Amino acid sequence: MTRTRRSIGAAVAAMALVAVAATQHAGASAEDVTLSYFTFSAAPDHLEDLDSIVAAFEAEHPNVQVEVQTAAYADYFTSLQTQIAGGSAPDTFELNYENFVTYARSGALLDLGSYVGDGIDPARYYPLALEGFTDGGTQYGLPATFSNVVLIYNKTLFDEAGLDYPTAEWTWAEYTAAAETLTDVEAGVYGGFQPVSFFEFYKSLAQAGGVFFDADGNAAFNSPEGVAAAEWLTSKPGTVMPTLADIGGTPDFDTALFTSGKLAMWHNGIWQFAGLNESGVDYDIVVEPGDAQQANAVFMNGAVASAGTDHPDEAALWIAFLTGSPTTVDTRLASSWELPAVSDEEAFAGYLEITPPDNRQAVFDALDHIALPPVIERQQEMQDIVTQALERIVADGADIQEALDEAAAEVDGLTG
Amino acid sequence: MDERSRSWSRTARTVSRYVVMAACAVMLVGPFVWMVLASVKTDADIRRIPPTIWPDPPTGDNYRRVIDTFPFWRFAANSLGVAVASTTLQLVTASMAAYAFARIQFRGRNVLFALYLATMMIPLQVVIVPLFIEMRNLGLVDSYAALLLPTIVSSFGVFLLRQAFLALPRELDEAAFIDGAGHFTVFARILLPLIAPVIAAFAVFAFMATWNSFLWPLVITQASDRHVTLPVGLARLNGRFSTDWNVIMAGSVMTIVPIVAFYLLTQRWVIRSVAFSGLKG
Numbered sequence: 001m002t003r004t005r006r007s008i009g010a011a012v013a014a015m016a017l018v019a020v021a022a023t024q025h026a027g028a029s030a031e032d033v034t035l036s037y038f039t040f041s042a043a044p045d046h047l048e049d050l051d052s053i054v055a056a057f058e059a060e061h062p063n064v065q066v067e068v069q070t071a072a073y074a075d076y077f078t079s080l081q082t083q084i085a086g087g088s089a090p091d092t093f094e095l096n097y098e099n100f101v102t103y104a105r106s107g108a109l110l111d112l113g114s115y116v117g118d119g120i121d122p123a124r125y126y127p128l129a130l131e132g133f134t135d136g137g138t139q140y141g142l143p144a145t146f147s148n149v150v151l152i153y154n155k156t157l158f159d160e161a162g163l164d165y166p167t168a169e170w171t172w173a174e175y176t177a178a179a180e181t182l183t184d185v186e187a188g189v190y191g192g193f194q195p196v197s198f199f200e201f202y203k204s205l206a207q208a209g210g211v212f213f214d215a216d217g218n219a220a221f222n223s224p225e226g227v228a229a230a231e232w233l234t235s236k237p238g239t240v241m242p243t244l245a246d247i248g249g250t251p252d253f254d255t256a257l258f259t260s261g262k263l264a265m266w267h268n269g270i271w272q273f274a275g276l277n278e279s280g281v282d283y284d285i286v287v288e289p290g291d292a293q294q295a296n297a298v299f300m301n302g303a304v305a306s307a308g309t310d311h312p313d314e315a316a317l318w319i320a321f322l323t324g325s326p327t328t329v330d331t332r333l334a335s336s337w338e339l340p341a342v343s344d345e346e347a348f349a350g351y352l353e354i355t356p357p358d359n360r361q362a363v364f365d366a367l368d369h370i371a372l373p374p375v376i377e378r379q380q381e382m383q384d385i386v387t388q389a390l391e392r393i394v395a396d397g398a399d400i401q402e403a404l405d406e407a408a409a410e411v412d413g414l415t416g
Numbered sequence: 417m418d419e420r421s422r423s424w425s426r427t428a429r430t431v432s433r434y435v436v437m438a439a440c441a442v443m444l445v446g447p448f449v450w451m452v453l454a455s456v457k458t459d460a461d462i463r464r465i466p467p468t469i470w471p472d473p474p475t476g477d478n479y480r481r482v483i484d485t486f487p488f489w490r491f492a493a494n495s496l497g498v499a500v501a502s503t504t505l506q507l508v509t510a511s512m513a514a515y516a517f518a519r520i521q522f523r524g525r526n527v528l529f530a531l532y533l534a535t536m537m538i539p540l541q542v543v544i545v546p547l548f549i550e551m552r553n554l555g556l557v558d559s560y561a562a563l564l565l566p567t568i569v570s571s572f573g574v575f576l577l578r579q580a581f582l583a584l585p586r587e588l589d590e591a592a593f594i595d596g597a598g599h600f601t602v603f604a605r606i607l608l609p610l611i612a613p614v615i616a617a618f619a620v621f622a623f624m625a626t627w628n629s630f631l632w633p634l635v636i637t638q639a640s641d642r643h644v645t646l647p648v649g650l651a652r653l654n655g656r657f658s659t660d661w662n663v664i665m666a667g668s669v670m671t672i673v674p675i676v677a678f679y680l681l682t683q684r685w686v687i688r689s690v691a692f693s694g695l696k697g
Contacts, residue, residue: 188466252659
C-alpha cells in the first residue's frame with residue numbers, strides 16, 4: 001500500500017492529463033478509422049458497460065470507430081490464435097497476464113514504447129501492474145483490470161462454533177485449527193475450500209517463503225518450502241473440505257457450497273461479491289493467511305495492440321483510454337466489473353463504501369504482498385504439469401517430494 | 417399348473433422388460449428434463465445444496481436474459497439459414513457424387529472414392545488454420561459464404577448414399593436406358609425417389625451437424641456479431657470465473673427446439689430408413 005499511497009498525488013494530477021494527452025498524439029490521423037477490439041471479459045454481463053466506454057472514446061475521437069468482438073474465456077484463445085495465425089489479428093485485444101508473455105515473444109504484439117509519455121501516461125497505473133505487461137523491458141501492453149483472491153468466511157458458522165473471526169494476522173496454523181473445528185462431515189459442513197491447482201500452489205509456495213524459479217530460471221519449487229506448500233494444499237481434500245471425487249465434474253461446486261451456508265472459509269476472488277450479496281449469506285473477508293510470509297494472488301488482464309495493425313496510433317489511443325480513462329474507471333467501479341488497475345485512491349473511495357463485505361479494504365491490503373504467477377512461453381503446459389502432480393498426491397497418495405521432483409524436471413524440460 | 421407357471425413367467429418377462437425400458441428412458445430423458453427445469457430456476461435455487469428438482473419459484477427471467485444479452489433472433493436466423501442452406505447443398509452434392517461413384521465407370525474411380533473416405537478421418541482442428549487462411553485470401557472472413565462453403569460437401573453423405581444406390585438393382589437403370597433415358601433422368605427420376613428414406617435420414621444428420629457445429633463458426637464469424645450462429649452466441653454466456661447455469665440452460669432449450677421439431681417432422685422417414693437399410697443389409 002505504501003507504494004500506492006506515494007503515487008496518489010501524481011496519479012490524481014495525471015488523471016486530468018490523460019484525457020488531454022490522449023487527444024494530442026501527433027501521429028493520429030484525421031481520416032476515418034475502424035479498430036477492432038477482441039475481449040473475453042465483457043460477455044455476458046458487461047457488454048453494455050463496454051459499449052459506454054466505447055461511446056465515450058468515440059465521442060472524443062470522432063474519426064475512430066471501435067468494433068467490439070467478444071468470446072467466452074474458454075473459447076477466446078482458440079479464436080484469437082486462429083486469427084493471428086491466419087494473418088487477420090484484431091487491431092486491439094485483451095490478454096491475461098499468464099498468456100501475455102507467450103504472445104509478446106511470438107512477435108504478435110505492437111511495441112507501445114513510443115507512446116509512453118505521449119498518449120500513455122505511465123503514472124496512471126499501478127507500477128507493478130504496468131511492469132507486468134512488459135517483456136524484456138519493452139512495454140507491449142497496458143494493465144486494464146485486476147482481481148485478487150481473499151479469504152471469504154461465513155460469519156454465522158463462526159458464531160455458531162463460538163470461534164473468533166479470522167484476522168489478517170492468521171497463519172496456516174490458526175486457519176487449520178479453525179477449519180478442523182468447523183468441519184462437520186455428517187452435516188455436510190466444511191471448514192475450508194481451496195482448489196488443488198497450479199494457481200493455489202504458486203501462491204502457497206510464496207507464503208511458505210519459497211520461489212518457483214531460482215535466479216537462473218530453473219524450477220525450484222521442489223524445495224522444502226514447496227513440499228510444505230503442497231502438503232498444505234493436498235491435506236485438505238477429504239478432511240476439512242470435500243474429496244476431489246465429490247467435487248469433480250460439478251461446476252461451481254464451491255460457490256454452491258458457500259452460498260448454501262455449508263462452507264466456513266473459502267479462498268476465492270473478489271468477483272464473487274455480487275453473487276454473495278444476492279445469496280443472503282452473512283459473510284466478510286480478510287487477507288489470506290500466510291505462513292513464513294503473506295502472499296496474495298492477483299489476476300490481471302491487459303489490453304494490447306496487434307503488431308500488424310494498420311492503425312497503430314489509434315490503437316494505442318484506444319487501449320490507453322480503455323485502461324486508464326476516468327470514464328473507464330467510473331464505469332468499471334459502478335458496475336462492479338473487475339477493478340481498474342489505476343493507482344487512483346480517490347476513485348476507489350466509493351467502491352470501499354459498498355457493504356458487505358464490511359472489510360472491503362482487505363481487497364487493497366492484499367495488494368501489499370502480491371505473488372505474481374510464474375510465466376513462461378509454454379505456460380499452459382507448465383500449469384498442467386503442476387496441477388497434475390498435486391492431483392497425483394491427493395488421488396494416488398504419491399510421495400510429495402517425488403511428485404514435485406518429477407514436476408520440476410518436466411517444467412525444466414519446457415523452459416530449457 | 418404348467419399353464420399357470422408359463423403365464424406367470426410371461427408376466428415376469430413383460431414386467432422386467434418394462435423395468436429395463438423405463439430405466440433406459442429415465443437415463444436418456446433425464447438430462448433433458450433437468451435442462452428444462454433448470455432453465456426456469458432462479459440463481460439461488462440452482463445453487464442449492466443438496467440440489468432440488470422442482471423450481472421454486474419458477475421464473476421466466478432466464479429466457480428474457482438470453483434474449484436481452486445478445487441479438488438472439490439474429491443468431492437464430494443465422495443458424496437456421498446456414499443449416500437449411502448447408503443441408504440442401506449437401507444433399508445435392510452428396511447424391512450426385514454418390515450416383516457417379518455407384519453407377520458411372522471412370523478411370524480412378526476407386527482411388528478417388530478412397531480419397532473421399534480418407535477425408536473423413538481428418539479432424540477439423542488440423543485444417544482449421546489453413547482453411548482460415550484460404551478464406552482470408554478469398555476475402556470471405558466473417559461472411560455467410562465462409563460459414564457455408566466448407567460444409568457443403570460431406571464425404572459421409574457420399575458414402576451413405578453410394579451404399580444406398582448400390583443396393584438398388586441395376587436392371588432398373590438398364591430398362592430406363594433402353595427407353596432412351598440419360599444419366600440425369602435415371603438419377604433424378606428413377607433412383608433418387610427409391611432412396612428417399614436414406615436421403616431423409618442423411619438430411620437429419622446433416623442438419624444436426626450444421627446446427628450444432630461450433631469450432632468453425634467460432635473462428636470465422638468472430639469479427640462482428642453479424643454472422644454468429646446460436647452455439648457460438650450461447651457459449652458467450654459462460655463467464656470466466658463463474659457461469660449462470662440457469663441462463664445457459666434457457667439458451668440451450670431455445671437452441672434445441674428447432675432440432676427436436678425437425679426430427680419429429682422427419683422421424684417417420686428416419687425410422688423407415690433404419691429398417692430399410694437393416695432389411696437390405
